[in-house]
Amino acid sequence: MTQSDANTLVHQPTQGFDRGTLFERYEAKAAGVSQTLLLLVLAAVFFMPIAGSLLTSIRTVEDITVNGAWALPSSYEWGNLGIAFTKMLPYLKASLIITLPSVFGTLLVATMSGYALSRMRFQGRIWMFLVIVSLSFVPVHTQLIPVFKLMSNLGLHDTFTAQIIVHIMRHIPFAVLIMTNFFNTVPGELREAARIDGANEWTIFRRIYVPVARPAISALIVLEFTWIWNDLLWGLVLTQGAGKKPVTVGILAFEGEYEIAYNMIASGAVIAALPTLAVFLIFQKQFIRGMTMGSVKG
Amino acid sequence: MGYVAIRDVYKNYGEVQALKGIDIEIEDGEFVALVGPSGCGKTTLLRMIAGLEDITSGEIHIAGRIVNDLQPKARDIAMVFQNYALYPHMKVADNMSFSMQLAGASKSEIKTKVDEAARVLNLENYLDRYPRELSGGQRQRVAMGRAIVRNPKVFLFDEPLSNLDAKLRVSMRAEIKSLHHKLHTTAVYVTHDQIEAMTMADKIVVMSEGNIEQVGTPLELYDEPRNLFVAAFIGSPSMNLLDGVIHNGAVRIGNGPDLPLTSEIALEDGRDVVVGIRPDTFALTETGLPLTLNVTEPTGAETQVEGVIGPTKVTCLFRERVSDQPGTVLHVTPNGRLHFFDKTTGLRLGAARVAAKN
Numbered sequence: 001m002t003q004s005d006a007n008t009l010v011h012q013p014t015q016g017f018d019r020g021t022l023f024e025r026y027e028a029k030a031a032g033v034s035q036t037l038l039l040l041v042l043a044a045v046f047f048m049p050i051a052g053s054l055l056t057s058i059r060t061v062e063d064i065t066v067n068g069a070w071a072l073p074s075s076y077e078w079g080n081l082g083i084a085f086t087k088m089l090p091y092l093k094a095s096l097i098i099t100l101p102s103v104f105g106t107l108l109v110a111t112m113s114g115y116a117l118s119r120m121r122f123q124g125r126i127w128m129f130l131v132i133v134s135l136s137f138v139p140v141h142t143q144l145i146p147v148f149k150l151m152s153n154l155g156l157h158d159t160f161t162a163q164i165i166v167h168i169m170r171h172i173p174f175a176v177l178i179m180t181n182f183f184n185t186v187p188g189e190l191r192e193a194a195r196i197d198g199a200n201e202w203t204i205f206r207r208i209y210v211p212v213a214r215p216a217i218s219a220l221i222v223l224e225f226t227w228i229w230n231d232l233l234w235g236l237v238l239t240q241g242a243g244k245k246p247v248t249v250g251i252l253a254f255e256g257e258y259e260i261a262y263n264m265i266a267s268g269a270v271i272a273a274l275p276t277l278a279v280f281l282i283f284q285k286q287f288i289r290g291m292t293m294g295s296v297k298g
Numbered sequence: 299m300g301y302v303a304i305r306d307v308y309k310n311y312g313e314v315q316a317l318k319g320i321d322i323e324i325e326d327g328e329f330v331a332l333v334g335p336s337g338c339g340k341t342t343l344l345r346m347i348a349g350l351e352d353i354t355s356g357e358i359h360i361a362g363r364i365v366n367d368l369q370p371k372a373r374d375i376a377m378v379f380q381n382y383a384l385y386p387h388m389k390v391a392d393n394m395s396f397s398m399q400l401a402g403a404s405k406s407e408i409k410t411k412v413d414e415a416a417r418v419l420n421l422e423n424y425l426d427r428y429p430r431e432l433s434g435g436q437r438q439r440v441a442m443g444r445a446i447v448r449n450p451k452v453f454l455f456d457e458p459l460s461n462l463d464a465k466l467r468v469s470m471r472a473e474i475k476s477l478h479h480k481l482h483t484t485a486v487y488v489t490h491d492q493i494e495a496m497t498m499a500d501k502i503v504v505m506s507e508g509n510i511e512q513v514g515t516p517l518e519l520y521d522e523p524r525n526l527f528v529a530a531f532i533g534s535p536s537m538n539l540l541d542g543v544i545h546n547g548a549v550r551i552g553n554g555p556d557l558p559l560t561s562e563i564a565l566e567d568g569r570d571v572v573v574g575i576r577p578d579t580f581a582l583t584e585t586g587l588p589l590t591l592n593v594t595e596p597t598g599a600e601t602q603v604e605g606v607i608g609p610t611k612v613t614c615l616f617r618e619r620v621s622d623q624p625g626t627v628l629h630v631t632p633n634g635r636l637h638f639f640d641k642t643t644g645l646r647l648g649a650a651r652v653a654a655k656n
Binding site (some may be wrong): 190193194195196197198203208212 | 381
């Protein structure tokens with residue numbers, strides 16, 4: 001067959017045609033299958049510890065000692081979770097009292113400074129942004145003792161206030177980075193249109209930019225809530241009595257002097273994880289939906 | 299009323315001069331287009347009228363007030379942005395009435411105004427939708443609705459049609475024009491598209507590099523461009539500009555024959571000029587300027603021919619169908635007005651026709 005024949009549209013029997021090599025034809029399918037396999041393996045790796053904790057939380061201590069963590073429980077002790085919940089209740093309360101204001105405070109500062117750093121033009125804007133963001137590079141361990149001393153001197157040792165202040169301080173840099181970058185993606189014309197409509201800076205921030213930033217804010221709420229709720233270090237350093245300790249520290253109370261109640265620790269961990277799961281479920285729809293879609297050309 | 303005066307306005311960004319002494323008077327109810335290539339300062343000027351940019355020096359008057367130090371909201375203007383700038387989290391009705399809400403208008407007053415604007419713009423069925431649920435043209439109309447609701451003294455448009463596809467652009471052009479006829483509000487319209495300016499505006503301001511090149515009605519600019527810039531900018535396809543020499547009351551272009559001129563213009567012998575010839579004023583003739591053909595683009599009704607006369611690229615528009623191969627030499631003679639410009643200053647000298655041979 002000559003070259004010109006291959007280029008004509010004359011009807012011909014199908015067998016003579018080049019359908020591509022085996023590799024060319026099955027490349028996409030093979031890639032798809034191997035991707036799925038890889039994802040399944042990764043999913044298993046990430047799910048194993050969770051499965052382990054869930055199984056451990058409903059065993060007896062004897063069962064754990066005899067059969068190890070991965071076997072199916074010899075008896076299902078659902079009561080463990082109830083006992084853990086009752087014991088953990090004061091810690092859960094403390095964690096809420098610490099986490100909610102910390103998340104709120106972080107977001108309040110981050111949205112306002114993100115707006116200012118992104119939208120207002122003032123001397124030293126870039127430097128201020130860099131300084132704020134670079135604070136997150138300071139290792140937390142170098143801060144433990146100074147912050148402990150500082151809080152003691154301020155008379156704030158073993159208080160919720162101390163923990164809230166420290167959490168806000170630690171989380172502002174990241175949150176400011178996220179909010180500044182998000183506001184940078186919002187078209188500046190929205191602010192100008194609002195100015196012409198008669199809005200002042202605060203109104204523009206509150207009625208235009210904050211609602212538009214809902215996806216970013218929701219993502220930050222989920223992340224910050226999880227991080228602050230799961231914090232162990234500051235809870236250990238800044239508290240003394242049982243009343244002010246967060247739930248992560250509370251779990252350690254199940255460590256006895258001579259034995260560790262692994263089943264109760266796991267139950268406590270399961271209970272402690274529920275609020276973060278709830279927060280994620282509540283906000284996930286928000287940050288998946290892109291709010292700026294359709295505001296400008298699209 | 300809604301007249302706008304711009305008097306000796308300068309704008310500097312540090313060392314860079316964006317506007318170099320702009321003077322424009324805009325009558326009440328007039329539709330003025332600011333047109334020019336990108337970077338000419340037209341958008342900067344519009345934003346200065348809106349109050350979004352500071353004025354380095356000079357004065358801007360709106361409706362009898364000097365607005366230099368006034369906030370945008372105090373200037374009694376409304377602006378339609380290139381990317382619409384609709385508030386994405388607000389429904390159409392709220393987008394249009396945001397300014398009234400801020401001003402503390404009553405609910406019934408807001409509803410009346412919004413309904414009225416929606417009726418004018420055919421948006422009645424979309425008031426409960428979010429911007430993301432609308433098409434480009436509908437979003438553009440909402441942006442205009444937001445401006446109408448404010449009932450401003452002056453409308454400012456910043457390239458409002460450049461995000462729409464070609465067909466929609468033509469229909470929105472007509473819509474904006476008819477809206478202006480209905481409302482009779484002063485409008486300042488920025489565009490880089492000279493066709494848009496020509497078709498919509500009562501008056502066009504041609505700008506380049508921070509200066510005004512010419513102000514006039516669309517046809518004034520087309521018929522009597524004041525300089526080479528305006529000559530090349532206004533009209534599509536744009537005017538051909540060829541070097542020529544005056545010789546005994548005739549003009550010689552390149553190596554072509556002498557084209558005797560009518561007596562409307564008297565230029566001294568030996569003067570170097572630039573001759574401007576509109577593409578549609580060429581006629582195919584037996585003798586005349588030799589045009590070496592490069593490309594023919596038939597559109598049915600007419601044929602656009604690209605070629606060279608001497609060293610200069612030329613575009614011609616013929617009513618006849620031309621189907622010669624590239625490289626063919628045709629002969630053309632201008633049968634309409636020739637525009638003459640000074641070769642060194644680029645300024646207009648006048649116009650004349652080619653005199654009929656006797």
